Structures are given as C-alpha cells and as structure tokens.
Amino acid sequence: MKKRDWQKKKSLFALSLVLVFILTAIAGCSGNTGTNTSPSGTQPGGNGDDTSTEGAWELVVQVGPDPDTIDPALNSSVDGATMIIHGFEGLYSLDKFGSPIPGQAASVEISDDGLTYTFHLRSDLKWSDGSPLTADDFVYSWARAIDPDVAADYEYMFESIKGYDEGELAVEAIDENTLVVELIARTPYFLELTAFPTYYPVKEDVVESAGDAWAVNVNTYVGNGPYKMIDWVPGSYITYAKNEFYWNYEALGPDTIKFVLMDDDNAILAGYLAGELKFIDSVPNDEIEALRTRPDFFIEGQLGTYYISFNCEAEHLDNPRFRQALTLAIDRDYITKTIGQAGQVNAGAFVAIGIGDAEPGVEFRDVGGDYIDPSPEAFDGNLAEAKAIIAQLYPDGNVPAFEYIYNTSTGHALIAQALEQMWSEIGVNVTLVSQEWGTFLNTRKNGEYQIARNGWLNDYNDPMGMLDMWITGGGNNDAQWSNPEYDRLINAAKNSNNQQERMDLMHAAEDILFDEWVLAPIYYYVDIYMINDDIGNFYSSPLGYKYFMYATLEG
Numbered sequence: 248m249k250k251r252d253w254q255k256k257k258s259l260f261a262l263s264l265v266l267v268f269i270l271t272a273i274a275g276c277s278g279n280t281g282t283n284t285s286p287s288g289t290q291p292g293g294n295g296d297d298t299s300t301e302g303a304w305e306l307v308v309q310v311g312p313d314p315d316t317i318d319p320a321l322n323s324s325v326d327g328a329t330m331i332i333h334g335f336e337g338l339y340s341l342d343k344f345g346s347p348i349p350g351q352a353a354s355v356e357i358s359d360d361g362l363t364y365t366f367h368l369r370s371d372l373k374w375s376d377g378s379p380l381t382a383d384d385f386v387y388s389w390a391r392a393i394d395p396d397v398a399a400d401y402e403y404m405f406e407s408i409k410g411y412d413e414g415e416l417a418v419e420a421i422d423e424n425t426l427v428v429e430l431i432a433r434t435p436y437f438l439e440l441t442a443f444p445t446y447y448p449v450k451e452d453v454v455e456s457a458g459d460a461w462a463v464n465v466n467t468y469v470g471n472g473p474y475k476m477i478d479w480v481p482g483s484y485i486t487y488a489k490n491e492f493y494w495n496y497e498a499l500g501p502d503t504i505k506f507v508l509m510d511d512d513n514a515i516l517a518g519y520l521a522g523e524l525k526f527i528d529s530v531p532n533d534e535i536e537a538l539r540t541r542p543d544f545f546i547e548g549q550l551g552t553y554y555i556s557f558n559c560e561a562e563h564l565d566n567p568r569f570r571q572a573l574t575l576a577i578d579r580d581y582i583t584k585t586i587g588q589a590g591q592v593n594a595g596a597f598v599a600i601g602i603g604d605a606e607p608g609v610e611f612r613d614v615g616g617d618y619i620d621p622s623p624e625a626f627d628g629n630l631a632e633a634k635a636i637i638a639q640l641y642p643d644g645n646v647p648a649f650e651y652i653y654n655t656s657t658g659h660a661l662i663a664q665a666l667e668q669m670w671s672e673i674g675v676n677v678t679l680v681s682q683e684w685g686t687f688l689n690t691r692k693n694g695e696y697q698i699a700r701n702g703w704l705n706d707y708n709d710p711m712g713m714l715d716m717w718i719t720g721g722g723n724n725d726a727q728w729s730n731p732e733y734d735r736l737i738n739a740a741k742n743s744n745n746q747q748e749r750m751d752l753m754h755a756a757e758d759i760l761f762d763e764w765v766l767a768p769i770y771y772y773v774d775i776y777m778i779n780d781d782i783g784n785f786y787s788s789p790l791g792y793k794y795f796m797y798a799t800l801e802g
Contacts, residue, residue: 303502303503304500304501304502304503304800305486305501305502305503305504305505306500306501306503306504306505306525306526306782306795306798307505307507307523307524307525308504308505308506308507308524308525308526308527308793308795309506309507309508309509309515309518309519309524309526309527309528309529310326310329310330310506310526310528310793311324311325311326311327311329311508311509311510311528311684312326312508312509312510312683312684312685313481313482313508313684313685314326314327314330315327315684315685315688315689316462317330317331317334317462317468318449318461318462319331319335319388319444319445319447319449320388320391320392320397320399320401320444320445320449321397321398321399321400321462322444322445323400323401323688323722323723324688325704325790325791325792326528328444328790328791328792329506329791329792329793330485330487330506331444331447332444332472332792332794333472333473333474333487333504333795333796334375334468334470334472334474334475334476334487335444335447335448335449335470335471335472336350336351336447336471336472336473337350337351337441337442337443337444337446337447337448338350338351338352338355338366338368338385338426338441338442338446339352339355339438339439339441339442340442341439341442341788341790341792342786343786343787343788343794345708345788347438347439347441347442350441350442351368351369351372351380351448351471351494352366352367352368352369352426352441353367353368353369353370354366354367355367355438360433361430361433361434361744362429362430362431362432362433363427363428363429363430364427364428364430364437365421365425365426365427365428366382366425366426366427366428366441367424367425368380368381368382368423368424368425368426369424369494370424371494372471372494373471373492374450374469374470374471374492375469375470375471375472375475375490375492375493376450376469376492377492378450379423380448380471381420381423381424382420382421382422382423382424382425382426383420383423384448384449384450384451385418385420385426385448386418386419386420386426387448387449387451388446388447388448388449388451389405389408389416389418389446390415390416390418391449391454392405392445392446393405393411393414393416394414395414398722399445399722400692400722400723401443401445401722401723402445402722403715403716403718403721403722404440404443404445404446404706404715405445406431406715406738406741407430407431407432407434407437407440407741408428408429408430408431409429409430409431410429411431417429431741431742432741432742432743432744433744434741435709435746436707436708436709436711436712439706439707439708440707443706443707443790447471448471449461450469453467453469463479465477465478465479470490471493472490472493472796473489473490473493473495473496473499473796474487474488474489474490474493474499474504474796475487475488475489475490477503481508482508483507483508484505484506484507484508485505485506485508486503486504486505486506487503487504487505487506488502488503489501489502489503498797499796499797500784500795500796500797500798500799500800501795501796501798501800504795504796507524510655510656510683510684511655512529512530512531512532512656512657512658513531513657515527515529515530516530516531516534516777519777519779522779525778525779525781525782526776526777526778526779526782526785526793526795527776527777528775528776528793529656529658529775529776530544530775530777531657532586532587532588532657532658532661533657535588535589535775536588538777541777542780543777543778543779543780544775544777545774545775545776545777545778546589546590546773546774546775547773547774547776547787548601548773548774549599549704549771549772549773549774549791550599550601550602550704550705550708550772551599551702551703551704551705551713551771551772551791552594552597552598552599552702552703552713552768552769552770552771552772553591553594553700553701553702553768553769553770553771553772554594554597554701554702554703554766554767554768554769555573555574555577555666555698555699555700555701555766555767555769556691556696556698556699556700556701556725556726556766557570557573557697557698557726557764557765557766557767558694558696558697558698558699558726558727559726559727559728559763559765560694560727561697562647563647563649564649564697564698566640567762567763567764568636568639568640568764569636569637569640570763570764570765570767571633571636571764572632572633572634572636572637572640572673572675573633573670573673573675573698573767574619574633574764574766574767574768575619575629575630575632575633575636576629576630576633576634576669576670576672576673576675577666577669577767577769578623578626578630578665578669579593579594579621579626579769579770580593580621580622580623580626581665582662582665582769582770583770585665586658586661586662586665587658587770587773589773589775590773591770591771591772591773592770592771593621593622593769593770594621594768594769594770594771595616595617595618595619595620595621595768596612596615596616596617596618596619596757596761596768597713597714597757597760597761597766597768598611598612598615598710598713598714598753598757599612599705599713599771599772600612600771601771602705602708602709602710602713603708603709604710604750605746605747605749605750611710611750611753611754614750614754615754615757618761619761619768621768630672630673633673634672634673634674637673637674637675641674644674646673646674646675646676647675648675648676648677648678649675649676649677649678649697649698650677650678650680650696650697650698651663651666651667651677651678651679651680651697651698651699651700652680652681652682652687652690652691652696652698652699652700653679653680653681653682653687653699653700654681654682654683654684654687654688654700655681655682655683655684659681659700660679660681662700662769663679663681663700664679667679677698687699691725692722692725694725694727699725701725701766702772703716703723704772704790704791705790706790710750710753710757711737711740711741711749711753714737714740714753714756714757715737715741717733717737717756717760717765718733718734718737719731719733719734726765726766728763728765730759730763732759733756733759733760736752736753736755736756736759737752737753737756739752740752740753740756774787774791776793780801781800781801782798782799782800782801783798783799783800783801784797784798784799785798
C-alpha cells in the first residue's frame with residue numbers, strides 16, 4: 248500500500264521479514280484546542296498526559312499529519328489506514344504476526360475448489376451509532392468501492408471476484424448474517440484482502456445522505472470498529488473513544504486515543520522526549536545513531552520498497568533509456584549507509600525481499616534476482632553506463648533539466664539533495680520542490696510532476712500486492728505508464744489456479760517494468776518508531792498499520 252512511505256505499510260512476520268525504511272510525511276502539530284468531550288465526560292487532549300482527572304486513560308500518539316482521506320474506500324496511505332482500522336473493521340483482521348483472524352465475521356467456509364467463500368457474521372453486529380450492521384452493508388460497500396464515480400485508487404483489488412469486469416460483483420447476502428463471495432480463481436491472499444480497508448463496510452444511509460463530506464465530519468463518521476471518532480481539529484489532532492457497540496468492547500484498552508497531527512521530525516521527537524507523546528512513527532535522521540541504544544527505540548522489518556517515480560508521459564522521461572540512465576546513476580549504498588542509517592537494504596528490483604515465491608521457503612526476489620546491481624562495488628560501472636547513455640541521447644550536451652518533488656521529512660529532503668548531486672554527475676540538473684503531504688499525494692497521483700519520491704509497502708503477503716498497481720489506468724499507477732502485455736500477464740496471474748504459473752507470470756511482468764525502466768528502486772524498507780515502555784500489547788500489521796486498540800498501561 249501507499250504512500251506514507253516513512254510510516255507506511257509495515258512488517259510482515261508471516262514470511263522471513265525484510266528491512267524497509269519508510270520515510271513518510273508527517274504534518275504540523277498545534278496545541279490541544281478540542282471542545283468535544285468523551286463518553287466519560289473527560290476532555291480529550293489536555294496536556295498530553297495519559298490519565299485525566301476522571302481516571303480515564305488517554306493514549307496520545309503520532310502516526311502522521313492530517314490524513315488526505317479516512318474514507319476506507321479512498322484511502323491509500325498508511326497513516327490514514329491506521330486511523331481507519333481504529334474506526335472500522337473488515338470481515339477479517341490481522342494479528343500481530345500478519346495472519347488473518349476473524350473480525351466482523353465469526354467464521355468462513357471455503358469450497359474445495361477455493362472459489363466460493365461463505366462468511367458467517369457475528370450475531371448482533373452494530374454500527375457506532377447503535378444501528379444494526381448486516382451482510383448487505385458489505386454488498387453495498389464493495390459495490391461502492393468499484394464504482395467509477397467513486398474513483399477509489401484500490402478498486403482493482405476486487406478483480407479476483409467474479410463480475411468485476413462487468414461492474415457487478417458476485418457477492419450476495421444470503422441473509423442478515425451470511426455473505427457469499429464467488430472468485431474467478433484461487434486467491435491465496437483473499438482473507439487478507441478482507442482485512443484491507445478498501446474492503447471495510449461503510450454505512451449506506453450516512454454516505455448517501457452526506458456525500459463526500461461524510462468522512463470529514465465527526466457527526467457522520469459512523470464506523471463499525473473498536474473506536475469512534477469524537478473530535479477532529481485539523482492540523483492539531485483527531486481523538487477516538489471506545490465504541491460501546493463493538494463486539495469485542497471488553498477487550499479494548501485506552502478510553503481514548505488521541506492522534507496528534509505533525510510533520511516536523513524534530514518537533515515530534517521533542518514531544519516524545521517531553522512525555523507529551525507515548526508513540527511516534529518517525530525521528531530525525533541525524534538522531535538515529537544516538538537513539539539506537541534506547542530500549543524504547545525500534546527498527547523492524549517491512550515488506551516494501553522506497554523508489555523514484557518517473558512520469559512516463561513527460562517529455563524526455565518518456566524515453567526508457569533516459570529513465571535507465573537516471574536509475575543507474577543512483578548511489579544506493581550512500582543513501583542507505585549515510586542517510587538511512589537504519590539497516591535499509593540496497594534495492595535492485597521493485598518487489599521487496601521477504602515476499603515468498605511458489606516453493607515454500609523461497610523468496611520471490613531469490614528467483615527474480617536484481618535488475619540493477621545495487622552493491623557499492625558495482626556503482627562505478629553503473630555510473631559509467633549512465634554517462635554513456637546520456638552521451639548517446641544528447642551528443643550536443645544539451646541535457647534537459649527537471650523538477651523533483653518530495654514530501655516534508657528530513658529523510659526525504661536529504662535523499663533529494665543526494666539525488667540532485669548524483670544526477671548532476673551525468674549532466675542532469677534537477678530543481679528540488681518540497682510539498683505538504685496532502686498536496687504531494689495529489690500532485691503525484693494526478694501526474695502533475697516529472698520525477699517524484701515514492702514508496703510502497705505490500706498490502707498482503709503475495710507479489711501481486713506490488714505488481715497489480717502498475718496496470719493501465721490503475722489508481723496507484725503514479726507513473727502514468729501503460730503496457731498491454733504487462734496488463735495481460737497480471738490478468739493471467741489473477742486468473743490462474745496454479746501457484747507456480749502465477750509466480751512465473753508475475754516474474755515476467757516485473758521483467759517488463761525494468762525492460763522499460765518505469766521506476767528507480769533505491770532500498771527495501773525498515774520501520775522506525777519509538778514507544779514508551781509503559782505501553783504494552785501494541786503491535787503493527789504487515790501493512791505498517793499501528794494497532795493501539797488493545798494497548799495496556801503497564802506498571
């Protein structure tokens with residue numbers, strides 16, 4: 248999943264975890280100015296302490312800035328998803344190991360051919376406003392997610408369900424508590440899909456009456472998850488309180504969870520060290536070495552890749568050879584060792600390390616190998632090849648200049664400055680432009696850029712989660728790239744019931760990405776965060792989502 252690439256999709260313990268440094272955007276913090284009160288009558292916010300005068304426990308955390316959207320169907324960032332998973336829940340959820348476990352569904356029956364899933368919902372499910380939730384709510388919500396008028400970035404994630412191409416999903420509510428789903432082929436990761444935010448239910452009458460505004464108004468943000476939103480002060484914080492109608496209410500932890508909205512790494516760390524924040528999802532790069540020895544500082548594996556997006560429709564960048572030269576000229580080892588400093592792994596491909604292949608215990612990357620040698624020993628040769636390509640393309644030395652955009656973060660800024668220097672070595676000059684997170688996301692998504700920072704954490708434990716994003720017209724295909732043969736291979740992989748065949752097709756698809764040099768991989772991610780040692784039972788999913796709903800206060 249996209250895009251909060253410095254705190255985006257997280258570790259996948261389900262398969263030999265991998266390192267992936269996720270530099271993401273985190274927006275500005277302001278004071279606590281909320282006016283709404285929690286169900287217990289305590290004021291959310293206060294001075295950041297975890298206990299109020301009433302004895303209620305408020306957990307104060309930072310996972311990002313103001314989210315671009317927290318509509319489950321429209322979100323494509325990890326910070327937004329973290330907020331969504333506290334307010335909503337799918338048929339299944341993910342445990343701390345990244346494995347799917349029953350959520351709104353109590354159980355599922357899967358047919359022998361793997362094509363029919365019959366979900367049995369828990370009895371007496373309710374929305375956060377107390378109204379009943381039924382299987383029909385999933386039928387409506389999934390249909391909404393593929394509606395062209397909704398324009399969800401992730402609508403292609405429903406391709407595995409019959410009827411997707413016709414716009415009529417084979418999803419039927421047999422009764423209030425039974426949902427039957429027909430697939431086009433065996434989909435090993437389908438239960439993980441049902442735990443993904445795009446598959447979450449939304450309340451039809453609220454969405455239809457409030458329109459696009461439903462997800463930005465506390466009064467209409469009705470969910471079915473463990474918590475419910477009670478306050479949102481843009482640029483400052485979003486506060487959630489326990490949802491008394493949640494099926495597992497008794498297991499919930501904090502009375503309220505306050506997501507402080509920040510984008511300044513230094514201010515974030517200062518807030519944590521002052522005790523105002525109990526969890527932070529980023530630190531300044533120049534503080535990493537000093538923080539390493541602290542017991543509350545964590546570096547964990549993730550399945551994802553930090554990379555550079557090229558707008559493949561832009562002048563000059565529409566030439567794969569030019570994109571290849573830019574890719575070869577990047578000194579990945581300098582970026583990971585000098586800037587990242589957290590164990591990021593130099594990337595020579597797009598699909599991240601740690602993701603499995605057809606044979607158990609074998610990774611997709613082991614079979615596919617590298618498309619560019621990312622080792623420090625190979626850099627001089629890579630640079631020489633890049634210079635030769637540029638000399639061939641621009642024999643008169645009149646090499647075009649470009650604009651490189653990135654979102655606010657010390658890590659992103661340092662990488663941008665390094666790229667500026669590296670590309671100047673082959674005669675390519677770039678102007679660096681920093682944008683606020685929400686603006687940056689939309690600039691990149693709309694193709695209104697030339698070169699941009701990017702990153703992707705896998706949405707489920709299968710290579711498809713990093714490959715189907717590049718299909719023609721895909722909502723997450725920021726490169727504006729199209730290749731009919733690539734589309735065919737991805738479609739064939741999704742329609743195959745043979746695991747070895749699926750993997751072979753996906754390897755062939757990734758080959759095309761690098762035949763055309765659609766992107767420039769830099770490193771495989773790791774996740775960095777700090778959490779106060781008096782907080783227990785916190786965990787992260789393979790997608791990078793942070794789970795605070797069952798947190799406990801220790802000691």
